[in-house]
Amino acid sequence: MARKWKAKGAEAKALADPMSKIVLQLQSSLIQSEARGILCGCSVLLAAEEEQAHLLGRAYFGNHVINAEKDKQWFQLDMEEAFFLCYSLKCLKIVGEDKRPKDVQELWQYMKSKKAAFPDFYKAYSHLRLKNWVVRPGFKYGADFVAYRHHPNLVHSDYAVLVSSEGDGEANGRLRVWSDIHGTLRLCLGVVKTLLVLSISKNGHDAACPSCLENYTVDERTVSRWVPEQGREDDTSVDVESQVSQ
Structure with a gap:
């Protein structure tokens, strides 16, 4: 199935700005700011400054949550997204609702209990x-x-x-x-x-x-x-009746 780009020039834009590069930039930014997410049920809330919010949007992590704060933007991360940033990229620390940091093992058990x-x-x-x-x-x-x-x-x-x-x-x-x-x-x-x-x-x-x-x-x-119309061989069948009559 051919890839469906959404606009003219979209493919060139994607090639010029690969996702691997964007994620590395996000990782670096979160590490430098010692970013912390807050466990909230089956998701993690992350407060991001302008640069990080831009990178989260470009890397497409989480959903932006509309709020009244002007200096920070909040993102809601699914459990897989949050654990990926925490465990695989090691760029996010996560705290419980009691504000106490959770280690990786505690997070693992918590997320298994939810899912x-x-x-x-x-x-x-x-x-x-x-x-x-x-x-x-x-x-x-x-x-x-x-x-x-x-x-x-x-x-x-x-x-x-x-x-x-x-x-x-x-x-x-x-x-x-x-x-x-x-x-x-x-x-x-x-x-x-x-x-x-x-x-x-x-x-x-x-x-x-x-x-x-x-x-x-x-x-x-x-x-x-499987679509039968697309899977047919070329019509090379032999006219058996005409052969027999000869």
């Missing part, structure tokens, strides 16, 4: 983010995530992503029967996306601590809907 499949979802999220894909929630498309090659203002998402956890069946049980597969593929076709299934294998390791992620592996599979 049982968090280890698998985080592995899938970080797998794509470390390849410089922009990863966003996919519930509008019946998926776990959607993946963009660059900023969503420049390009449409390439993939609707389903996370398949080891031992839980195909894509957490959502693709076990033909009707599920057919419906999911029709939905992806309707929104011009390719279905990407990320199968997470724990390889015998439990999810007791985040270091176990190093032993997890990710299998990528794209699934497409």
Whole structure:
């Protein structure tokens, strides 16, 4: 499926300003300011100054929260986004609602308590983010995530992503029967996306601590809907009746 750029010149703009460079700039800015996020239910709130708010927007982390403060802007990060900045990029510290800093192990246990499949979802999220894909929630498309090659203002998402956890069946049980597969593929076709299934294998390791992620592996599979009209061979059939009559 061809990548769908949103405007003339968008591809050139993306190539001139790669996502890897933007994320490095964000990482540096957050480290220098000793940025801190605040746990709030199933998300993390981050107060950003003007430069950081600009970089968060360019790297497409979190959702901007409208507020009345003039000197700071607030961003709401999903758990996978916040843990990625904290654990993988090591540029964000996170505190609880009691203002006490939480170490990585405490965060890991907290996020697992809020979302049982968090280890698998985080592995899938970080797998794509470390390849410089922009990863966003996919519930509008019946998926776990959607993946963009660059900023969503420049390009449409390439993939609707389903996370398949080891031992839980195909894509957490959502693709076990033909009707599920057919419906999911029709939905992806309707929104011009390719279905990407990320199968997470724990390889015998439990999810007791985040270091176990190093032993997890990710299998990528794209699934497409077979369209008979597009799969036909050229019409090279032989006229059997005319041959027999001769």
